[in-house]
Amino acid sequence: MTGQAPSLVFRFTDTEVAKMEEVLRDLNAMPKHPVIQGLTDDFNASQDRSGDGKVLVQYNQVRNWFQNRRSVQSRKMMVPPVAEEHHPVAGSYSGNSSSDGGHVQFEAKSARNGAWYNVAAFMSHRFIETRDPEVLVRFTWLGPEEDEWVDVCKCVRVRSLQCVAVLPGDIIMCFKEGKEQARYFDAHVLQVQRRRHDVRGCRCRFLVCYDHDHSEEFVPLNKVCRRSVHQKAQKPHEMMDVNTDKVTGGGVPIPPDQGGPSDKPVAPLLDSPTSTGSNSVADVEAGGTEATRNGEGADEAHGDKIDVGA
């Protein structure tokens, strides 16, 4: 913690970082060979690097730095823009420190095609006497023109899981991307590789076995969906209270029956790994998801191709 010995890992000095940032700002693109080489030589010629026992900067290191920095920058730009005016609530919200990085994500069912899409933000809400409350949803990757009013109770649900709730033997739905299509399949968890979380969230990996073809694959948490076996099992938890706090700030109601497992470890992700008869893709499409609660066949849509920006 204190009085650290000379670091064994390579680190750019503040001066070097500042210089590279300047170059990046000017170019706003990946620098060409000569530029990177020039910077490398520059750094190595400086006092910080030229003394005895000082570590020289390699060309690759400078190049890597630009690659990483540009990657970080583009990721930041990807954060879905939300219109502050309407007190929107981010579809991915940071609650208290949950083990999946604190992000509770929602997905909503589009009335256009009945498919479930990730929610970027809740833009507004309204109450209709004879019906359930509705929220105006901004879908991820779609613009304002695609916003939709959806029924909070029937067409919005929590998407995220806590990694701690995923255990070997659990039956889940897993997002599988193929060349032609990307869809959710029934699968079960064979193995869990716990990893430390960081700013990017959960880094745990799950070895899953797809029920329909028995293929196995390591997947990250964000490709895993809980598969509700008994519809009623889920009830609002602390998470939803937290959501309410956050959400009511923007005045958006919370789906009353979308309680996720985020309160404490091993919340009921599933009733029981063996309690389902759903072992095929068809089953997923016909009843494997929570959506079936509403008995309106939304699940087919869910099971159907989900556009993933392709």
Next chain:
DNA sequence: CTCGGTTGGATTATAGGCGT
């Protein structure tokens, strides 16, 4: 060659136990 994503090591922050 670039981009997006992943990995692993290092550093920093925090919580908890223990002795005084």
Next chain:
DNA sequence: ACGCCTATAATCCAACCGAG
């Protein structure tokens, strides 16, 4: 109650890899 120490979690950063 306080300070010290240790373990763990959280975060940062460089390196690497595969796809296109």
